[in-house]
Amino acid sequence: DAKTTQPTSMDCAEGRAANLPCNHSTISGNEYVYWYRQIHSQGPQYIIHGLKNNETNEMASLIITEDRKSSTLILPHATLRDTAVYYCIVPDGGATNKLIFGTGTLLAVQP
Amino acid sequence: DTGVSQNPRHKITKRGQNVTFRCDPISEHNRLYWYRQTLGQGPEFLTYFQNEAQLEKSRLLSDRFSAERPKGSFSTLEIQRTEQGDSAMYLCASSPSGGVNTEAFFGQGTRLTVV
Numbered sequence: 001d002a003k004t005t006q007p008t009s010m011d012c013a014e015g016r017a018a019n020l021p022c023n024h025s026t027i028s029g030n031e032y033v034y035w036y037r038q039i040h041s042q043g044p045q046y047i048i049h050g051l052k053n054n055e056t057n058e059m060a061s062l063i064i065t066e067d068r069k070s071s072t073l074i075l076p077h078a079t080l081r082d083t084a085v086y087y088c089i090v091p092d093g094g095a096t097n098k099l100i101f102g103t104g105t106l107l108a109v110q111p
Numbered sequence: 112d113t114g115v116s117q118n119p120r121h122k123i124t125k126r127g128q129n130v131t132f133r134c135d136p137i138s139e140h141n142r143l144y145w146y147r148q149t150l151g152q153g154p155e156f157l158t159y160f161q162n163e164a165q166l167e168k169s170r171l172l173s174d175r176f177s178a179e180r181p182k183g184s185f186s187t188l189e190i191q192r193t194e195q196g197d198s199a200m201y202l203c204a205s206s207p208s209g210g211v212n213t214e215a216f217f218g219q220g221t222r223l224t225v226v
Contacts, residue, residue, distance in 0.1 A: 002153075032212060043115075043202050043217030044154065051212075087153060096167050097206070098144060099215060101153030 002102035003027065003090040009106040012082075018075040020105050022088030025069040031093060033064060035073045037084040038104070044087065047073065078109045115218035117203050123224045124193055131189045132221045136205030143186050144215065145178055146202040147171065154202055160186060161208075193225045 005023045012018040024033060034049040048055055048062045050071070055062045061074040075082055087104040091097045116135040124130050136143050141162050146154035157176070159167040162183035172178075175193075180186040190197055200222050204215040 034214065043204075043219050046214040046216065049212075049214060085153075095161070096144075096159045097142070097213070098156045098159055098167070099146075099154075099204075100156065101146075103151075103153050 002100045004033075004088045004102055006086075006088050006102060006105045008103065009108065011108050011110055012075075012078045014080060014109055014111050015077055018078040018082065018107055018109070020073040020075075020086050020088075020107060021070065022073070023070045024088070024090050027068055027090055029068075031090050033062070033068075033071050034089045034091060034099070035060070035062065036087045036089065036099075037082075038087070039081075039084045044101075047086075075107075078107075080109050080111060083107060083109045115203055115205055115216050117201075117218035117221050119221060120219060121222050121224075123226060126195060126225055127192055129189065129191045130193060130223065131187055132201055132203075132223075134186045134188070134203030134205075134218060136184075136186070136203070137216055139207065140205035140216075141183070141208040142206045142213075142215075143180055144204045144206075145186070145188050146204065148200040148202060148220070149198075154200075157188075157201075190223075193223075195225045198223055198225045 035047040036044040038044045050062045064071045085104040143160040145157040148154040160180040175191045200220045202220045204217045206215040
């Protein structure tokens with residue numbers, strides 16, 4: 001089972017920041033939090049990942065709480081092309097490091 | 112680097128037929144994964160290869176499913192005696208070795224429709 005819980009859906013106005021929350025209360029000390037997104041009919045796309053410090057790249061920022069039990073993905077200026085299902089994932093560690101997907105958050109960016 | 116490539120993109124087959132899908136990972140990626148995704152659900156893990164060795168199989172992978180990765184390069188996923196319940200998107204992903212701090216790169220998937 002997925003180790004994360006996310007809201008089913010969210011709306012965001014175009015040009016505004018989109019803040020997508022994720023709970024991972026059972027995360028252990030050496031487990032990373034990954035974010036992927038999936039635009040309709042395409043394969044999932046990696047966005048960002050982090051362990052304890054906040055992270056930023058050209059796509060997004062990741063804010064992880066100090067207790068690491070939750071995180072927020074921030075898309076600073078959402079566009080219509082950011083409409084997608086966003087998955088917050090704590091990989092199943094060990095030898096495979098496979099991703100266990102939940103149902104994610106459907107972000108709808110409105111014009 | 113052209114990313115992860117999957118072929119075909121779409122496959123329609125009659126129930127009872129066999130189908131085979133191919134995945135070409137990013138070159139030099141040791142890890143290769145197969146996932147299955149049905150409508151409205153997130154992808155579900157099917158199987159994992161480290162180089163040519165198949166190291167893990169999900170219980171979702173029934174006896175009708177077989178996957179190979181000869182020589183640790185491309186991989187194939189075969190479904191024998193297809194059933195309507197096999198209709199889904201089949202996704203392949205690859206990643207370099209390196210512990211838990213590496214991201215996976217996905218292909219565009221093969222959409223299978225069993226009629």
